Each structure stands twice: as C-alpha cells, then as structure tokens.
Amino acid sequence: MRHRFVVIFLLVGGLMASSLCFAAQVEKKAAPAAYDFKGLMQKILDAWSTLDPAKAASFYAQEANRVFYDLAPLKYTGWKEYAEGVPKVLADYASLRLTVGKDATVHQRGNFTWGTTTWHADAVKKDGSKEAMEGRWTVLxxxxxDDWLVVHEHFSVPLGPPPAKK
Known part of the structure; x- marks a missing residue:
C-alpha cells in the first residue's frame, strides 16, 4: 500500500513538473519579440527634424484613408496630403530638433502598438529667430x-492660457 502511494505521488509530481515546463515553453513562444518602440519614436522625430517629409515617409502607412493630426491644419487625410501639407507649415523654418520626452510609454497587443509621449522642439526660423516648444504625441x-508603420497619430501642443478677463 505504501509503495503504491509513493508511485502515485511520483507520477502526479512528474506530470505536474512536465506540465509547468510545457506551459513555460508555450508562454515563451507566444510572447511577441521585444521591439524598441521608444527608439522608433525618436527615429520618426529625427526624420521630421530634417524638415523633409520624404525622410519620414518610410515610417508611415501610405493609404489614402489614413488620418494624421498635426499642429496645423486640423487634419491630413492620407500620407500624400500629409507629405504635401507639412512643407507649407514648416516653410519659415531653417532647422528643427524634436526630442521624445522621458515619459514615453508603449503598449503592444500583437501586431498593434500605441505609444504616448511628450516632446520638446528647438527650432530656428529662416530670419534667425529661435523657438522652443513642448507638445504631446500619440502614435498608433x-x-x-517586418515593419511597424504609423497608421494614425495625433501631434499637438496645448492651448495657451485664456485671455485675461477685463
């Protein structure tokens, strides 16, 4: 009787141990490969810092129905409209440096990832004047x-304070 109990105990223990190992292997295979999305965020901002939308194009989905919200105008529909519109907004600038904030966060679910961050910009206008600004960015x-493409983004700055009441 005692021998039978020991054998059953060893069999159950062995089954439990092997199932734990199997579960760990399945979990390992199911986990998506780590990707440096925060680094990708900075690469995208570096591309925009060139003031040339062609440098940013490879990071974006090219479909005509994609919506992108930028500083101005209200929205761009499709990459073509985005690429044609941004140079008009940036026409007065000689240089731009965009930097991802330290608060960048990303959330991945399979083949979909969203990120949020604040950003800082240092810009020099063609007349030599300088501007600095802070903003926010949500990117999908x-x-x-093999590529992670931006399918939607919202890039903006907060409104200034309301005018003083008289």
Missing amino acids: WEKRG
Whole structure:
C-alpha cells in the first residue's frame, strides 16, 4: 500500500513538473519579440527634424484613408496630403530638433502598438529667430511584414492660457 502511494505521488509530481515546463515553453513562444518602440519614436522625430517629409515617409502607412493630426491644419487625410501639407507649415523654418520626452510609454497587443509621449522642439526660423516648444504625441503602429508603420497619430501642443478677463 505504501509503495503504491509513493508511485502515485511520483507520477502526479512528474506530470505536474512536465506540465509547468510545457506551459513555460508555450508562454515563451507566444510572447511577441521585444521591439524598441521608444527608439522608433525618436527615429520618426529625427526624420521630421530634417524638415523633409520624404525622410519620414518610410515610417508611415501610405493609404489614402489614413488620418494624421498635426499642429496645423486640423487634419491630413492620407500620407500624400500629409507629405504635401507639412512643407507649407514648416516653410519659415531653417532647422528643427524634436526630442521624445522621458515619459514615453508603449503598449503592444500583437501586431498593434500605441505609444504616448511628450516632446520638446528647438527650432530656428529662416530670419534667425529661435523657438522652443513642448507638445504631446500619440502614435498608433501596425506591424506589416517586418515593419511597424504609423497608421494614425495625433501631434499637438496645448492651448495657451485664456485671455485675461477685463
């Protein structure tokens, strides 16, 4: 009887141990590969810092129905409209340096990832005057093949304080 109890105990223990190992292997395979989205955020801002939308194009989905919210105008529909509109907004600038904030966060769910961050910009206008600004950015990526492409973003600055009441 005692021998039978020991054998059953060893069999149950062995089954439990092997199932834990199997579960760990399944969990390992199911976890998505780590990707440096915060680094990708900075690469995208570096591309925009060139003032040339063509440098940023490879980071964006090219479909005509994609919506992108930037500083101005209210919205761009499709990459083509975005690429044609941004140079008009940036026409007065000689240089731009955009930096991702330290508060950048990303959330990945399979082939979809969203990120949020604040950003800082240092700009020099063609007349030599300088501007600095702080803003916020929400970006949505979709994995297509080996690439993570921006399928939507909202890039903005907060409104200034309301005018003083008289």
